[in-house]
Amino acid sequence: MNDQTPGRLPVDATLEMRVLREHVASVYAGNTTAIAAHMGFAIVIGCFGYFYVNPDFRLLIVALITVIVLVDLYAMITPRWTPAVPLSETPYWERKYTRIVTVISTVTAPSSLFLVSIQEPMLTTLVTVVIMGSWTRAVQARWPLKRAMFGYGIPMMSGLIVSLAWYGGALNWFLAGFAFVNLVLTLSEGVKQNKRLTASLILQFENEALAAQLREQIAATERASAEKTHFLAAASHDLRQPMHAIALFGAALGNTLRHRPEVRNVERLMRAVDALGASLDTMLDISRLDAGVVQPMPHALELDELFLPLHNTFSVLAERKRLQLRVRASGLWVRSDPQLLYRMLSNLVDNALKYTRHGGVTVVARRRGEQVWIEVRDTGIGIAPEQADRIFEEFYQVNNPGRDRSRGLGIGLSIVRRLGRLLGHAVELRSRPGRGTRFRLAVPLAEPTDASQDSLPLQELESPVRHFFQVPELGGRVLLIDDEEDIREAMTELMRAYGIEVVAVAGEAEAVEVLMQPDAELNPVALLMCDYRLGEGAEGLQVGLRLRERFRLDAPMLLITGETAPERLQRVREWGVPVLFKPVSAATLMQAIVELMQVEAHAEGA
Incomplete structure (x- = not known):
């Protein structure tokens, strides 16, 4: 095989080896059938020659056919190339195949001497046409390997040409010339077909390589997009935690100083908190859209x-x-x-x-x-x-x-x-x-x-307006689960300013202790409020669901989270639990509590 296809850049060694492997696989695919057909053809021609040619040649014919059959049998039983053969060993199998077909063609070539003569012109013509037809078909099967094509094609056809020229006569000379032209044309076409097959395989492998590169680039882009999303989610969560605490402490401080001049400084602080919160909310919007948790209601x-x-x-x-x-x-x-x-x-x-x-x-x-x-x-x-x-x-x-x-x-x-x-x-x-x-x-x-439409x-x-909510009687206390001590303190102080009794714990184990206290039934939990990400990898969603099931709590649950990872947002949506995203302003938190309790009261009244 040529190292370079005309009009193309040089082919690298690995690509050339892959092309050669495909050529070897192609010729070996039909090798057993081709050798069996050749052996059968040799036996038929041998029998024909044994009974219809000069009796003096019968012993030579038998000997020649025996050699041909033995060579064919060796070619059939010798180890063959399989797809399991390493790529590096492909040239060895190409050389082995070339040697075998060259030997087969060489031992078959002398048979023409016993099949052509000048006494039987019609028989000579028939034998010549049959030999050329079978030879042409066999050479075409070996076009993928150029050396094997020449190794098989030249000896056998040369034997026929020499035999026709040896006997002489106008007809034999004509047939010899015809066979020579057929030899040249068939081998020339074989060279062209070999180049086409090689170029086609090179193009195929190059396209496959480009497709693989494209898949890798797409995968890399998807990985980069996922990593970016996860980075934003992680960064957003880490920023939201302290922002959430600042917003709650600021609201509590503003409530304390609302009748003093220092309240203006608190208002400036809260404006800065709102600006940063708006930036975080924008990144959250991207994550929610990517997660598919935003469902339109047109x-x-x-x-x-x-x-x-x-x-x-x-x-x-x-x-x-x-x-x-x-x-x-x-x-x-x-x-x-x-x-x-x-x-x-x-x-x-x-x-x-x-x-x-x-x-x-x-x-x-x-x-x-x-x-x-x-x-x-x-x-x-x-x-x-x-x-x-x-x-x-x-x-x-x-x-x-x-x-x-x-x-x-x-x-x-x-x-x-x-x-x-x-x-x-x-x-x-x-x-x-x-x-x-x-x-x-x-x-x-x-x-x-x-008609009025049910919609969001x-x-x-509208721009949010801060005001003091009139919180209805909860009929119990709020159980707050958050592993951040600052956030527990801030939310506790804020809700107590609104007259809400709060029990704040860091995790599930402490919450279980609270719910197992003797006075738990006298002062029931009216609202279960959980942070999504708790300590030691626990999820507030699962913790809340387990507590509600274990203690048969009828209280509504509210999740508060700084998570923006799409997969986690999707999980929350599937459970249908209300969720607030940090940083949560005092107005938003109290409004959510009011709405949850109104929904609960409506459900109990129904």
């Missing part, structure tokens, strides 16, 4: 119900930057999830305001067939064409090499794309650098309806 809704809180939320920021924010009422109805659609719009408006220095931002909706196009336009710095796809990548920002915190984390548009795919709303971008940008959402049109409350769309 229904018919009036767009103006989203546009009004959208305007209220961002009008203050627009005025602060001296920009115009126009959110035009449309009267149109669409089919979507109100919470998720609002999140898409708020991210787009927030992004537009960040990158607009003069002019303003406009939000409009228009009907186009069976769709409603919602457009967010700005007169900002615009986006270059080469950056149009990259802006949807996580943490990518245009013209922010210094990572100015006022421009966010660069995750907002990534969330928009994920939500668009989740809801089935196409997101289209058009922009001109220096002139502005337009984002368009294509949302299905819906018929107006007067829109209260989350």
